[in-house]
Amino acid sequence: xxxxxxxxxxxxxxxxxxxxxxxxxxxxxxxxxxxxxxxxxxxxxxxxxxxxxxxxxxxxxxxxxxxxxxxxxxxxxxxxxxxxxxxxxxxxxxxxxxxxxxxxxxxxxxxxxxxxxxxxxxxxxxxxxxxxxxxxxxxxxxxxxxxxxxxxxxxxxxxxxxxxxxxxxxxxxxxxxxxxxxxxxxxxxxxxxxxxxxxxxxxxxxxxxxxxxxxxxxxxxxxxxxxxxxxxxxxxxxxxxxxxxxxxxxxxxxxxxxxxxxxxxxxxxxxxxxxxxxxxxxxxxxxxxxxxxxxxxxxxxxxxxxxxxxxxxxxxxxxxxxxxxxxxxxxxxxxxxxxxxxxxxxxxxxxxxxxxxxxxxxxxxxxxxxxxxxxxxxxxxxxxxxxxxxxxxxxxxxxxxxxxxxxxxxxxxxxxxxxxxxxxxxxxxxxxxxxxxxxxxxxxxxxxxxxxxxxxxxxxxxxxxxxxxxxxxxxxxxxxxxxxxxxxxxxxxxxxxxxxxxxxxxxxxxxxxxxxxxxxxxxxxxxxxxxxxxxxxxxxxxxxxxxxxxxxxxxxxxxxxxxxxxxxxxxxxxxxxxxxxxxxxxxxxxxxxxxxxxxxxxxxxxxxxxxxxxxxxxxxxxxxxxxxxxxxxxxxxxxxxxxxxxxxxxxxxxxxxxxxxxxxxxxxxxxxxxxxxxxxxxxxxxxxxxxxxxxxxxxxxxxxxxxxxxxxxxxxxxxxxxxxxxxxx
Numbered sequence: 112x113x114x115x116x117x118x119x120x121x122x123x124x125x126x127x128x129x130x131x132x133x134x135x136x137x138x139x140x141x142x143x144x145x146x147x148x149x150x151x152x153x154x155x156x157x158x159x160x161x162x163x164x165x166x167x168x169x170x171x172x173x174x175x176x177x178x179x180x181x182x183x184x185x186x187x188x189x190x191x192x193x194x195x196x197x198x199x200x201x202x203x204x205x206x207x208x209x210x211x212x213x214x215x216x217x218x219x220x221x222x223x224x225x226x227x228x229x230x231x232x233x234x235x236x237x238x239x240x241x242x243x244x245x246x247x248x249x250x251x252x253x254x255x256x257x258x259x260x261x262x263x264x265x266x267x268x269x270x271x272x273x274x275x276x277x278x279x280x281x282x283x284x285x286x287x288x289x290x291x292x293x294x295x296x297x298x299x300x301x302x303x304x305x306x307x308x309x310x311x312x313x314x315x316x317x318x319x320x321x322x323x324x325x326x327x328x329x330x331x332x333x334x335x336x337x338x339x340x341x342x343x344x345x346x347x348x349x350x351x352x353x354x355x356x357x358x359x360x361x362x363x364x365x366x367x368x369x370x371x372x373x374x375x376x377x378x379x380x381x382x383x384x385x386x387x388x389x390x391x392x393x394x395x396x397x398x399x400x401x402x403x404x405x406x407x408x409x410x411x412x413x414x415x416x417x418x419x420x421x422x423x424x425x426x427x428x429x430x431x432x433x434x435x436x437x438x439x440x441x442x443x444x445x446x447x448x449x450x451x452x453x454x455x456x457x458x459x460x461x462x463x464x465x466x467x468x469x470x471x472x473x474x475x476x477x478x479x480x481x482x483x484x485x486x487x488x489x490x491x492x493x494x495x496x497x498x499x500x501x502x503x504x505x506x507x508x509x510x511x512x513x514x515x516x517x518x519x520x521x522x523x524x525x526x527x528x529x530x531x532x533x534x535x536x537x538x539x540x541x542x543x544x545x546x547x548x549x550x551x552x553x554x555x556x557x558x559x560x561x562x563x564x565x566x567x568x569x570x571x572x573x574x575x576x577x578x579x580x581x582x583x584x585x586x587x588x589x590x591x592x593x594x595x596x597x598x599x600x601x602x603x604x605x606x607x608x609x610x611x612x613x614x615x616x617x618x619x620x621x622x623x624x625x626x627x628x629x630x631x632x633x634x635x636x637x638x639x640x641x642x643x644x645x646x647x648x649x650x651x652x653x654x655x656x657x658x659x660x661x662x663x664x665x666x667x668x669x670x671x672x673x674x675x676x677x678x679x680x681x682x683x684x685x686x687x688x689x690x691x692x693x694x695x696x697x698x699x700x701x702x703x704x705x706x707x708x709x710x711x712x713x714x715x716x717x718x719x720x721x722x723x724x725x726x727x728x729x730x731x732x733x734x735x736x737x738x739x740x741x742x743x744x745x746x747x748x749x750x751x752x753x754x755x756x757x758x759x760x761x762x763x764x765x766x767x768x769x770x771x772x773x774x775x776x777x778x779x780x781x782x783x784x785x786x787x788x789x790x791x792x793x794x795x796x797x798x799x800x801x802x803x804x805x806x807x808x809x810x811x812x813x814x815x816x817x818x819x820x821x822x823x824x825x826x827x828x829x830x831x832x833x834x835x836x837x838x839x840x
Contacts, residue, residue, distance in 0.1 A: 502526020
């Protein structure tokens with residue numbers, strides 16, 4: 112790494128501007144940890160280091176006195192470099208000055224020829240700075256008014272006298288700066304408004320607070336010998352429009368399309384956005400409008416002129432907020448439905464929203480009524496709102512009005528919904544739309560204040576009187592299913608597909624999930640099932656009826672947990688393998704899991720004393736007679752091993768000392784590996800067989816953690832680990 116040192120006629124630190132004089136004989140030092148390297152610039156001002164890959168700090172010494180009194184120039188190159196850059200002794204690397212003590216990181220085989228240092232003669236004109244401010248000109252007057260905010264993140268470029276372009280962005284407050292510029296030069300500043308904004312009018316008023324660029328965003332700035340912090344730019348958004356109509360109606364529903372309406376003229380309407388306030392008045396047809404900068408506004412109506420009599424607000428089917436392009440000014444059906452006072456409307460650049468209507472009715476018109484109430488998860492399916500059964504948010508509920516128009520809402524996070532400002536003494540239809548996977552619970556079970564009202568269709572017809580009705584509730588159910596079979600087997604392997612099985616009838620099975628407890632009993636074929644809400648359940652079996660004798664649990668190849676859709680109820684192969692008591696099962700909405708089997712065997716059944724007929728070729732069986740704990744050799748235990756290839760049916764017996772007991776390494780919850788050291792017979796000279804190599808494989812069945820007596824372990828040798836048998840002559 113390295114590059115060049117020069118004295119320049121300006122102060123910008125760039126070798127491609129002004130006149131440069133190479134500095135020869137200047138000492139440059141590079142350090143990395145305790146390693147120190149030193150070199151000297153040549154006649155062209157170049158220097159270089161060839162060093163081990165790493166990170167180095169480059170420090171320049173004093174400029175030889177023959178070059179006069181010099182000071183460091185600007186450092187556009189910064190204080191650090193890395194990687195492969197530039198070519199040695201070639202201009203444009205990019206030949207820009209760096210700070211003293213610059214760091215450079217170079218990897219093996221890399222070269223970095225960008226670490227330049229520039230100086231200028233003391234007395235060279237002092238660099239100058241240029242900048243200032245970009246703001247949101249909310250009222251479009253071209254002046255920085257109090258309350259109008261700065262705009263951050265706006266791109267600003269500076270074109271230098273040599274044509275090079277510097278780029279910056281405004282900070283969070285709207286300010287920007289270009290520093291260390293050569294004085295007495297002409298620069299060009301260009302502003303790039305964000306998407307949707309344009310530039311406000313230029314040169315309106317004081318230069319310190321006006322906007323300088325025209326529509327092109329360009330400002331030419333002749334710099335003197337002092338800083339210039341007056342180059343500002345104001346941004347405006349294209350105008351937006353909103354408004355519509357105010358009327359008095361013969362009913363109270365807030366709809367211009369029903370009953371008889373009378374336009375309200377001369378009513379004051381105000382729109383506010385932050386500190387900006389706009390005011391207008393309705394015309395003879397009751398219409399009003401605002402033309403304002405794009406944004407979000409709160410629309411407030413004043414008093415209805417007294418000439419219209421004593422009036423009150425009608426229902427507000429339009430709600431309290433609107434946004435986007437909607438409706439046409441002074442055209443019916445926009446949709447001409449009343450909104451609440453203090454309604455908010457959001458309009459983008461160039462958008463118009465003509466839906467902000469306000470309706471009133473003469474005092475004494477029947478008082479509007481409200482209808483609603485609650486949607487909940489009926490966990491036990493009894494059609495009643497039990498303690499701890501939660502509300503369900505986000506459920507769509509519609510209300511069909513007497514004129515057949517439809518209002519739509521959704522339940523809140525707690526499960527409640529409401530339709531407000533309804534005409535009294537009318538009949539309405541409420542319709543519930545259960546979320547995907549849910550269905551509606553049984554209707555009209557018990558107290559009307561806590562039951563579920565809709566049937567399977569989700570529809571409830573509600574004749575409203577003159578008072579509110581908050582009793583229209585809906586319970587949701589979300590069924591899932593699981594279970595399978597219980598049997599007693601003639602062997603102990605926990606598999607229904609081996610041996611002889613006897614179904615267990617009348618055995619109690621319990622499933623719990625949180626505080627919910629469900630109980631069932633096995634049928635004549637030993638099958639059981641649960642239909643419950645989706646979730647995670649712990650399945651617990653009770654006692655095997657005494658008529659089946661003294662039984663104990665069999666092996667549990669099915670493990671202790673299941674999930675998802677599995678198997679078919681009352682069909683073989685689900686996979687019909689026994690699970691541990693307290694097995695957990697997770698079933699989603701509409702899922703069924705028919706794999707939770709439990710197997711037992713008569714107490715005292717011993718494992719087979721010979722290799723079973725179905726043993727696969729290549730499998731070996733070891734019969735332990737000892738006390739063995741997983742991964743631990745029992746002290747003083749002897750070992751009897753019976754082994755043979757299944758296809759040859761040639762058992763051989765070995766006697767081994769305690770140290771030859773195989774070690775068992777647990778691989779996972781239901782898998783383990785067996786490794787057997789070489790075992791020789793007690794009389795190796797000729798009696799029996801010997802294992803020449805170790806055997807390693809996976810347990811077919813997991814033995815008990817601690818056992819005393821007979822139990823089997825089966826392994827299948829890997830390709831790299833074979834058994835060799837040799838018959839003594």
